[in-house]
Amino acid sequence: MKSSKKFDYIVIGAGIVGLSTALKLQEANKKVLILEKEKSPGLHQSGRNSGVLHSGIYYKPNSFKSNLCIRGRELMLEFLRTNEIPYRLEGKIVVDQDVDKILSLFERSKSLEMNGVKILEKHQLLEKEPNSKISQGLFVPQAGVVNYKIVTNTMSEIFKKNGGDIEYFQEIVNISDNADTKTVESKKDIFSGDFLINCAGLFSDKVAKLDGLFPKVKIIPFRGEYYELITEKSHLLNNMIYPIADPDLPFLGIHLTKTVDGKIEAGPNAVLAFAREGYSWSKINVSQTLETITYKGMIKLGRKYIKTGLDEMYRSLNKSAFVQEVNKLIPGVTSSDLIKRPAGVRAQAVSENGDxxxxxxxEEGNRSLHVLNAPSPAATASLAIGEYIASKVLN
Ligand SMILES: Cc1cc2nc3c(=O)[nH]c(=O)nc-3n(C[C@H](O)[C@H](O)[C@H](O)COP(=O)(O)OP(=O)(O)OC[C@H]3O[C@@H](n4cnc5c(N)ncnc54)[C@H](O)[C@@H]3O)c2cc1C
Structure with a gap:
């Protein structure tokens, strides 16, 4: 059925990035429609993540990630306070055997003018985390935790309350351009607007292609699996411990996080998923997997990181290997102390060169803008991403 309304902006995807963008456009009095293939918002990445409010310390200075994470964290905190969404801001400890890595992160915190970041000696670490095995670390007070599923739901409520339209069960399968209109078709309905914004996460490259673009990247799905520590052992951690990530891999490595509701989570790992929404080993989509493994960027990536990839798979299939990683941060955790919690799948863009x-x-199209890579910390950064997109498209 063809919708009779014409919108200023059509946003594809009711994840945290699509909703943030829609809210920012709505603030500028624009008529916005969000089209989502699922029955409710935030059912993919935005509702299946670690729930960390990132400080911005990890990312290359002046990158989008760095700037938008720092700005987005401020906007997110304001949003959480205004809407009385629970969060905790107790900081995290970043650890590494290599003291130089810690020092360089410390230097970066100074150049980013982050207050209160400090190097902790062993006795100071033990004061914060008496059960940890770590001997040196950096305390980053700006980090916190929140439940992004609640944030996403709240954003959708505000958007609707302010007159925004969200249509669920609308999987977009075709996009076309007429004289001054963007026509967007789902399997059952047709919508039109002046401008299209693609925030389709795990399918953002596909949606860009529907709009006539030839993105030089493909989304490769990397599953992040988690375990939760049983309640009897939850006293082992007070807050958050993160190893410093490999600078070549945009995943932060298995970390320990006390969630906003007080549970201790270990994870996520990063395992190649056999479907874009492959939340377990048994969820396999043959055509998507063939597309992934025959993509030249993936073949090159596979050659570079074959050992890392196999290690991740081994740890995924072998719980005791996962437990060993956890024990590197806090000893005394056994296999029976950890229970599985639902996994998430990262939408990670991989270039044709295998990066x-x-x-x-x-990427901009004809009266369209496509978000082709928005992995972590995009939940923290979401409101700043929305602000950035709005500033671009409103001009
Ligand atoms: C395991 C994991 C841990 C993470 N941890 C953190 C963290 O601690 N802190 C942090 O800041 N970030 C974290 N992130 C990153 C963060 O969750 C994502 O960057 C963010 O949620 C991306 O939001 P999005 O709106 O772009 O994507 P999504 O939430 O995936 O939303 C995209 C939406 O588009 C819809 N869609 C797709 N195709 C179509 C179509 N054809 N038609 C209609 N709708 C469509 C989907 O159904 C989906 O609802 C993590 C991510 C993962 C996976």
């Missing part, structure tokens, strides 16, 4: 695209990536 994991590190920064957020945006």
């Amino acid at each position: 994991l695209v590190d920064d957020f990536l945006f």
